Amino acid sequence: MNSIEIAKLAGVSRSTVSRVINNYTNVPEETKLKVLEVIKKYNYVPDASARSLAGKNNKIIGLIIIDTKTESSGHIVSSSSYFSQFTSLVIDNAKKFGYNVLVSMVSNDRDFQDVKAIFYNKTIAGGIFIGGNDSDKNIIELIEQGFKIAVVGQDPQRNTDVFKKAILVNVDDFTGAYEITKYLLSLGHRNIGHITGDLQQLSGIKRLEGFKKALEEANIEIKDKYIEKGNYTEFSGLSAARKLLKNNGITAIFAANDNMAIGSIHAAEELNLDVPGRLTIAGFDDIELSRYIRPALTTLRVPFDEMGEIATCNLIHAIDEDDKSFNNYSVDARIVIRDSSDKAL
Amino acid sequence: MNSIEIAKLAGVSRSTVSRVINNYTNVPEETKLKVLEVIKKYNYVPDASARSLAGKNNKIIGLIIIDTKTESSGHIVSSSSYFSQFTSLVIDNAKKFGYNVLVSMVSNDRDFQDVKAIFYNKTIAGGIFIGGNDSDKNIIELIEQGFKIAVVGQDPQRNTDVFKKAILVNVDDFTGAYEITKYLLSLGHRNIGHITGDLQQLSGIKRLEGFKKALEEANIEIKDKYIEKGNYTEFSGLSAARKLLKNNGITAIFAANDNMAIGSIHAAEELNLDVPGRLTIAGFDDIELSRYIRPALTTLRVPFDEMGEIATCNLIHAIDEDDKSFNNYSVDARIVIRDSSDKAL
DNA sequence: CTGAAAGCGCTTACAG
DNA sequence: CTGAAAGCGCTTACAG
Numbered sequence A, B: 001m002n003s004i005e006i007a008k009l010a011g012v013s014r015s016t017v018s019r020v021i022n023n024y025t026n027v028p029e030e031t032k033l034k035v036l037e038v039i040k041k042y043n044y045v046p047d048a049s050a051r052s053l054a055g056k057n058n059k060i061i062g063l064i065i066i067d068t069k070t071e072s073s074g075h076i077v078s079s080s081s082y083f084s085q086f087t088s089l090v091i092d093n094a095k096k097f098g099y100n101v102l103v104s105m106v107s108n109d110r111d112f113q114d115v116k117a118i119f120y121n122k123t124i125a126g127g128i129f130i131g132g133n134d135s136d137k138n139i140i141e142l143i144e145q146g147f148k149i150a151v152v153g154q155d156p157q158r159n160t161d162v163f164k165k166a167i168l169v170n171v172d173d174f175t176g177a178y179e180i181t182k183y184l185l186s187l188g189h190r191n192i193g194h195i196t197g198d199l200q201q202l203s204g205i206k207r208l209e210g211f212k213k214a215l216e217e218a219n220i221e222i223k224d225k226y227i228e229k230g231n232y233t234e235f236s237g238l239s240a241a242r243k244l245l246k247n248n249g250i251t252a253i254f255a256a257n258d259n260m261a262i263g264s265i266h267a268a269e270e271l272n273l274d275v276p277g278r279l280t281i282a283g284f285d286d287i288e289l290s291r292y293i294r295p296a297l298t299t300l301r302v303p304f305d306e307m308g309e310i311a312t313c314n315l316i317h318a319i320d321e322d323d324k325s326f327n328n329y330s331v332d333a334r335i336v337i338r339d340s341s342d343k344a345l
Numbered sequence C, D: 001c002t003g004a005a006a007g008c009g010c011t012t013a014c015a016g
Helices: A003-010 A014-021 A030-043 A048-053 A080-096 A109-120 A137-144 A157-163 A173-186 A201-219 A232-245 A256-268 A303-318 B005-010 B016-021 B029-041 B048-053 B078-094 B111-119 B137-142 B159-163 B173-187 B202-217 B233-248 B259-268 B306-319
Strands: A058-068 A099-107 A127-131 A148-151 A167-171 A193-195 A250-253 A281-282 A300-301 A328-331 A333-338 B060-066 B100-106 B128-129 B147-154 B169-170 B192-195 B251-256 B280-281 B297-299 B328-331 B335-337
Touching: A003 A014, A003 A030, A048 B048, A058 A080, A058 A109, A058 B297, A080 A099, A080 B078, A080 B100, A099 A109, A099 B016, A099 B078, A109 A137, A127 A303, A127 B100, A137 A148, A137 A157, A137 B233, A148 A303, A167 A173, A167 A303, A173 A193, A173 A201, A173 A281, A173 A300, A173 A333, A193 A201, A193 A232, A193 A256, A201 B005, A250 A256, A250 B202, A256 A281, A256 B280, A281 B005, A281 B016, A300 B078, A303 A328, B005 B016, B016 B029, B029 B233, B060 B078, B060 B111, B078 B100, B078 B306, B100 B111, B111 B137, B128 B169, B128 B306, B137 B147, B137 B159, B147 B306, B169 B306, B173 B192, B173 B202, B173 B280, B173 B297, B173 B335, B192 B202, B233 B251, B233 B259, B251 B259, B259 B280, B306 B328
Parallel strands: A058 A099, A058 A127, A127 A148, A148 A167, A167 A328, A193 A250, A250 A281, B060 B100, B060 B128, B128 B147, B147 B169, B169 B328, B192 B251, B251 B280
Antiparallel strands: A099 B100, A300 A333, B297 B335
16 A cells, blocks of 8 residues: 555545645645545555655654763663653653654663664654763764754753753752752751762762852851762762761761762761761762662652653654754752651751 | 765765675675775765665564553553563664664553554564553554564463464463462462462463462362462452451462462451461562562562563564564563462461 | 656666 | 666655
């Protein structure tokens, strides 16, 4: 069954069949009905390749999940519990617009070459990247080529020029850090330590700023010795917490991510400090482990579901309207209170 | 960049460029190298639609996850923890063969129409179905149309003729039931009750047979009053367990799925029977809840990872070789011992 | 409102 | 070994 046969059966030309299928306005209702009837009767569906070769968008977007094992950044999307949630959301939202989703997982550069190929060969009309490191060269290449791309959870500031041509969806690091610090203050804590993230990354800087802002608003002096540098790894959290706990009356630590917060829990164990009895600890990200570690970690949950929806809808809009005015979206992290935080003594 | 430009640059014809790309044997090494060089230099990737329109397989398979809320069968694949595991496996295995995976989720008939469309319009070269009810009319239609299809976890016997034209991957219900019954016997239980699944479904029949076989081998009389019919719902498990526990010295119950095993736990609670102290309970499926209910349920885990691999590799093989000799694959369920089983008193 | 025709970018018999 | 040409099944100016 192809459009010629349908045309013959309906007594019109291929052009008209095509017009009906593509919902052109200048087809009389009667003709349209006649054609539609034949189409339905023969269960005809126009060939996707032919349509796309003839210039139609193929209505497939790619979801590319970057899962490099070497990743040491503050991003945590590839952990399995987010995977399915985020993927389902992208698929569901795409479906609303008649789009299908091709899901790819890349864990090395070879995989990335394959992903680039599906952009270049037009298998997909655009793509959503999640996970991976900031400013990935491969992603930058694709953006520069003019492909429609949404990037979830990567630091945009480093390559301002390039990333202006993409959709960026990020968590509001500043507000998250600000809110959780306010929460610690509300528990009565006054001597709060902060373990920073990698300050080369925007997330590290913003989380530090949010922390400071909350203290300022509470009229609490920001002491340098209450701020230790970390780099998002658990070990850096352990060392930083050791220093923090050595010489002052700190009753709470806000670590810029969960890995470092977990390192801090271990530091507290070494010193026989009860958490949360003697020391409150809070993180950022809500990685899977945070739920299972004892005490379960109070942290900030990154709303990947919301981010998936924003990325998908905006990407599809950009494709459908050939819209080049890309945007930068920010979503709020939500405080998740578990067992590692308690009132100050 | 298209094949004509590449041809020009390499000083050959489009035909030759195509031959190089498609690895024809009758191209001299020298020519090949020359063409390859130009291709690499200009980062050329042949248009996927054009290739597929010209007769090439587009190397995309569909993974269709059926997630109908009304499902009451013994199948449990759509629960989220399997979703990501199964999906990753399909994607990883497909990648090995140069295939990409389009993931679709269907939860109603409208969705299914969209799925059928991507078969008919050749967006995908084949598909793997997981979840859903046995003998779904939509799946049968697609198989009858001659599309390459793998069905995971659906009962094949009901439509023998149709399903012979598809790849079937199922868990070995008989052996699973046999093994777990042997395990109960090894704990010293002699009076073991069985709550059957839906005996209209092959899984229900096979699980019952496996149960009986183990008892026979142990020379234990199979008493009718030790076997109660269920239909895979939690409530049917509750009622069946009540009857089972009323009038005889049963010390263990093997329910044909986890839902019914959970119903049995509730029946034991009603009767103030300690599980596993006074009553051992075992299920089949290892649904997510089984890990969290107290006591955590001893059951049989369906190895979806293995099933994903089998389905993917065989489907792609069928596509690549245009092989019509479809097969029926069976994998073993693995016993997962948790807290609901213990030695007989 | 509608048809004939060109064109999308490939692959593959066909002929040499 | 290799090129010219047909063909895959659509869409869309173009002309009427």
